[in-house]
Amino acid sequence: MKDEIPKSIEHISTGLLGSGLLRLDISNNAVNPFGAEALLIYLRQATSLQVLLIYNCGLGALGTAKIAQGLEGTPSLRTLSIGRNRMTDEGILSIARNIHFVPQLEELFVYQNTLKEGLELLFRNLRENCKNLAALDICDNFVREKATFELAELIKANLSLRNLNLSDCLVEE
Amino acid sequence: MEGKESEVLLNNNAHSNLTLLVPSKKIQINSIDQEEAKGLKVEEDQYEKVAAIRIEGNSYSLDFCKAFGDLLKKTKNIKVAALSLRTSISMTLSSPG
Numbered sequence: 001m002k003d004e005i006p007k008s009i010e011h012i013s014t015g016l017l018g019s020g021l022l023r024l025d026i027s028n029n030a031v032n033p034f035g036a037e038a039l040l041i042y043l044r045q046a047t048s049l050q051v052l053l054i055y056n057c058g059l060g061a062l063g064t065a066k067i068a069q070g071l072e073g074t075p076s077l078r079t080l081s082i083g084r085n086r087m088t089d090e091g092i093l094s095i096a097r098n099i100h101f102v103p104q105l106e107e108l109f110v111y112q113n114t115l116k117e118g119l120e121l122l123f124r125n126l127r128e129n130c131k132n133l134a135a136l137d138i139c140d141n142f143v144r145e146k147a148t149f150e151l152a153e154l155i156k157a158n159l160s161l162r163n164l165n166l167s168d169c170l171v172e173e
Numbered sequence: 174m175e176g177k178e179s180e181v182l183l184n185n186n187a188h189s190n191l192t193l194l195v196p197s198k199k200i201q202i203n204s205i206d207q208e209e210a211k212g213l214k215v216e217e218d219q220y221e222k223v224a225a226i227r228i229e230g231n232s233y234s235l236d237f238c239k240a241f242g243d244l245l246k247k248t249k250n251i252k253v254a255a256l257s258l259r260t261s262i263s264m265t266l267s268s269p270g
Binding site: 004008010011012013014015017019025027 | 195208233238239241243244245246248249250251252253254255256257
């Protein structure tokens with residue numbers, strides 16, 4: 001399995017190279033970190049891609065870092081759904097650091113990822129780089145004190161935000 | 174969409190755009206199924222019309238993915254690739270009467 005999944009995804013990634021794909025849904029598959037590396041073959045030059053759904057794929061922090069690397073090649077991305085991947089703070093930090101590569105981002109779903117301190121940088125970088133953000137789902141994580149401050153700043157600065165899911169986040173003042 | 178219907182179906186509803194649909198079938202990733210890959214065919218003059226591919230709800234072998242990747246290379250106008258394993262499980266609990 002560990003060997004076959006990356007090879008399988010590599011075939012698909014290679015097949016998509018040069019396509020004008022707008023939407024890729026690979027959610028609920030056992031992509032794992034090794035498969036994420038294979039998906040990078042396509043993501044590195046997915047200039048037309050607007051929607052990437054890769055939730056519940058067992059990415060972990062390492063696989064999430066690979067997808068974050070891929071953001072460099074997806075300047076048209078408007079929706080990223082990467083919830084339920086056990087990415088932890090290490091994973092969300094890699095997304096936060098590369099979020100400036102997707103300035104047209106409108107929807108970000110990072111629910112159920114055991115996120116804590118990493119959310120602070122995510123909120124700050126979203127505020128500074130993604131002015132069109134309309135939906136943010138961070139359900140079932142931990143919004144600590146500093147992250148709460150940054151979230152408030154994001155809400156104040158971003159007038160396009162329409163949908164914010166903060167449920168089950170144990171928000172701290 | 175069950176049983177032996179593993180061939181690719183072409184849905185020509187949209188006139189110029191085609192949706193490539195691989196019927197939902199559960200196949201173990203380790204069971205190399207050459208027959209499954211053979212079913213993945215599109216007429217040569219139809220590739221450019223393929224705008225969407227859905228193979229949701231499947232679990233395919235490495236051979237299948239290779240054939241699928243080769244097919245993707247020929248589709249120049251694809252806009253949507255839905256490869257998710259969508260499981261729909263609903264449970265209704267009724268309280269004892």
